[in-house]
Amino acid sequence: MKSYQNTLSQPELCLIRQISALASAASSLDELLQAILDKVIVSVDANRGFVALVDFDRGELLIKCSAGEGWDAEKMHQRLQLHASEQKGITTFVAATGKPHCTGDVSKDPYYIKYFDDVASELAVPIVDAYGRTRGVINVESPKKNAFLEHHEALLLALANIASLGFSIDDHRSRERAFVEIGTELAASPDIPVLLSRVIRVAAEVLRFEDCSVFLLDKDRHTLVLEASSSPLKDEVGDASYRLGEGLTGWIAEHGQPIRTTDPRNDPRWRGLYREVPTDDMAAYLGVPIESRDGIIGVLRVLRRKTRFPWFQHSFTTEDESVLASIASQVGSMVQNLRLMDRVVGAERMAAWGEMSARSAHMMGNRIFAIKGDLNELDYQLLQPEDNREDYRGLVESVRGGVSRLEEMLQEFRDFVLATQLSLLEQDTNQMVKESVKEFFPKRSKVRLEAIYTTELPKVQADSGKLKRCFAELIENAVSFQLDGGLLRVSTGLAAAKEAQELCGLSPKRKYIKIEFSDAGPGVPDDDKEKIFNPFFTSRAKGMGLGLSIVKGIIEAHRGRICEAGTLGMGARFIIFLPATGL
Amino acid sequence: MCRVLIVDDEESVRAAIERRLKRDGLNVHAAAGESDAIEKIMGAEKPYDVVMTDMVMENPDSGLNVLKAAMEADIFTEVIILTAYGNIANAVESMKRGAFDYVEKNIPGIDVYDLMSIKIAQAIERRQSSMITVRRIDQFARTHEEG
CATH class of the missing domain: 3.30.450.40 (GAF domain)
Incomplete structure (x- = not known):
């Protein structure tokens, strides 16, 4: 120069x-x-x-x-x-x-x-x-x-x-911003699909890696399955897959080495099974392994399209590669954390199952034992020379009562088992709460109803049938504890981040809808505030005492939380937080 | 008339057992749980001949506590433990501690009420024979003292 x-x-x-x-x-x-x-x-x-x-x-x-x-x-x-x-x-x-x-x-x-x-x-x-x-x-x-x-x-x-x-300087700033954003998004992601879709969004928006896809190895570690993509490939999430070692993507997973090339089609490893862009439009390929402490768990790859300009430089730089590798390593550790959490939750649920089965067997066994006693008596009465019709009726009533208690138990058992099996759709919180109140709050009751619905709330991903079952339980609880009259206050609104964090340890980075059911009944002692959500903890005669544990199971399956935050003597105050969608 | 105490935390179960045993001509009393049973055993003017108690009530080993109280009140009170079907470990433990026998509540195809009636009759028989033996020993001791 x-x-x-x-x-x-x-x-x-x-x-x-x-x-x-x-x-x-x-x-x-x-x-x-x-x-x-x-x-x-x-x-x-x-x-x-x-x-x-x-x-x-x-x-x-x-x-x-x-x-x-x-x-x-x-x-x-x-x-x-x-x-x-x-x-x-x-x-x-x-x-x-x-x-x-x-x-x-x-x-x-x-x-x-x-x-x-x-x-x-x-x-x-x-x-x-x-x-x-x-x-x-x-x-x-x-x-x-x-x-x-x-x-x-x-x-x-x-x-x-x-x-x-x-x-x-601008490139460095974008990278810094991307890393901060990815770090934040990772921390606030409730599950792996959400995590991956957010990483891809940041990669596309901040780093301009527009055709970006994530493949994760399945349980047997033989197949890489597409988990998220910002390209047209996103329609094949869950279906598109490479065997370990197959194609460029499979090679990366097998060898734990990145591939950066401007001519993927002429690479002997190339298979071209799934393409973010048509093969003829493909100008550059960059893929890096996603590693966790247990080894390679997947591949993060980006493609660049050809342009109409023959002079245009499509190649990815070494810097692009190191940026992508850093993202992959963050993703790797977060995916592992989330999987670990799932395993812990699974183990807790299994332990709860053991307890649950023993308790229900005992309770149902007792009911059946009593019914057999009634049948024994009926048998005896029928052998007597005199006709004791009144006694028969009493025994039949007793058997009927016992069978009906058994059916209630089975219903609760079913609800408990199915609490976590949801069919999610975008739902309006106010509508679900209103319908539950209409259906389950008794028409003639000494309890006064107060409802405050905040309008224009964000939607929630919810199984409306299951959530209404929860609201019904809370409404019925409030009514049954205030038989001589009282108050049920129902309200909906956007949760304050601080409150959601303090009450239920929720991330302040996410938006939650808050639904509250409070009453003027006896309230819950401090020592019982968590126990009331345990299976078989009950002060009501009905069913097996699974009511609130079912409610908790359903809310948590929605990735929400429930707690009781009232003061003893001032009434119970159940607060539900549900994650809002699109925020 | 023989005195029998039924211990179970389910009202309908107590009622059914009471009704069945009364049919056998027994003097049946009932307690609604471990603490109620212990109170009744300790407060009884005349010891119960037989105590039949559920194992799992307030605690998983409530039945064993009732057994202990009954034997403290009168070493010759016979105790029958009601257990859940298939819970042999519990049954074995109660036998080791001196229970007369155990009855599983939900044996498929068996009328457990008739089974209970038989076991109680056997328990009463053993208590009576124990009492006779004691009386004989007493008598023998007295004869020797006199001699």
């Missing part, structure tokens, strides 16, 4: 120093580019200028900043169309070659496309990044012929170098 000192004037050197200082101080890349353009058109006496940036995903040049005469929103848009369709024009030529281009008479320039009527001279220099990729073009125009000289070009090149530095 030529020495600036020899060609540049003192004011020009001063401008370079000024812009250099701005490169680190500017709050955004846009601000820096606009400042460069504004200063440069004055310095080189141009009447107009613009900076066009390369859109790597679409392979197009987009006009980012403009300065000088004649610009409006429509013109900026038209200019972009022109470049995209004609595949020529000085800006495109400069972007393609990575070399500056200067013309003193546009009418004789083979690359020039007329856009503004008054242009005679045009000077364009590329902004080239550390990987040799053209990131954009700085373009200035003048109505005078031979307006731009060698020192103007040198100045623009110097400023383009500073702009390139701005790109590096």
Whole structure:
């Protein structure tokens, strides 16, 4: 590169120093580019200028900043169309070659496309990044012929170098933001599918890895199954799969090594079973293994599409690879944590099952024992010479009562077993609560009903039948504890993050809907606040005492929480938090 | 008339057993759980001849506590433990501690009430024979003292 000192004037050197200082101080890349353009058109006496940036995903040049005469929103848009369709024009030529281009008479320039009527001279220099990729073009125009000289070009090149530095800073900022966002999203993700879809969203939005997919090894560790994708492949989530070692993706999982290539189709390992983009459109492939403490658990891969521009650099950089690898390692440890949590929850549930089975067998056995006693008596009575019809009736009533208690127990048992099997649909909380109150709050009751519904709540993913079963249980509880009259207050609203965290340890990063049922009954002693949700903890004669444990099971299967937060003597206060969708 | 105490925390179970045993001409009393039973055993003017108690009530080993109380009140009170069907471990433990026998509540195809009636008759027989033996020993001791 030529020495600036020899060609540049003192004011020009001063401008370079000024812009250099701005490169680190500017709050955004846009601000820096606009400042460069504004200063440069004055310095080189141009009447107009613009900076066009390369859109790597679409392979197009987009006009980012403009300065000088004649610009409006429509013109900026038209200019972009022109470049995209004609595949020529000085800006495109400069972007393609990575070399500056200067013309003193546009009418004789083979690359020039007329856009503004008054242009005679045009000077364009590329902004080239550390990987040799053209990131954009700085373009200035003048109505005078031979307006731009060698020192103007040198100045623009110097400023383009500073702009390139701005790109590096901007790239680092996006990466930093992506890592912070991914870290936050990971911490707040309740399950693996949500986690993966969020990671992919951040990869697409912040890192511009638009066609991104995650494959995880299945339980037998033989097959990689597509778990999430930001590309059209997302329709095949759960179906698309590679055997371990099959194709590029299978190879990555088998060997634990990344693959970065601009020619995936000619790689001998290539199978092309599932493609984010049509094979002919595929320009570059980058895949990294997802590792956890137990070894490789999957593959994270991104693809880049070909563009209409043959000069366009599609390849992924080493930096792209290391960024993707860092994301993969975060994903690996989070997936492992979530799986571990699932195992712990599963083990707890199994233990609860053992207890549950023994207790129900005992309770049902007792009922049946009593029924057999009645039958024994009936048998005896029927053998007696005198006809004791009244006794028969009493015994039949007793048997009927016993059978009906057994049926209640079976119903509870079924509800307990099915509590976690949900069919989820987007539901309106207020509607579900209103319907439950209408159906289950007794028409004639000494209990006064107060309902406060907050309108325009976000929706929830819910099994409305099961949730209504929960609300019914809480309504019936409140009524049965206030037989001599009292109050049932039902309310819905958006949960305050602090309250959800303090009461139920929920992440403040998620939005929850809060549903409250409070009464003016005896309330719950502090020692029992958690125990009331245990199976068989009951102070009511009905069923087996599974009521609130079923409620808890259903709410937790919705990834929500329930707690009792009332004061003894002041009434019970049941609070349910359900995760809101789309937030 | 022989005095029998029935201990079970299910009202309908107590009622059914009481009714069946009364048919056999027994003087049947009932207690609604471990603590009620212990109170009744300790407070009885005349010891019960037989105590028939459920194993699992307030506690998983409530039956064993009732057994202990009954034997403290009168070493010759016979105790029959009611257990859940198939819970042999519990039954064995109660036998080791001196129970007369155990009855499983839900034996498929068996009328356990008739079985209970038989066991109680056997328990009463053993208590009576124990009493006779004691009386004889007493008599023998007295004869020797006199001699």
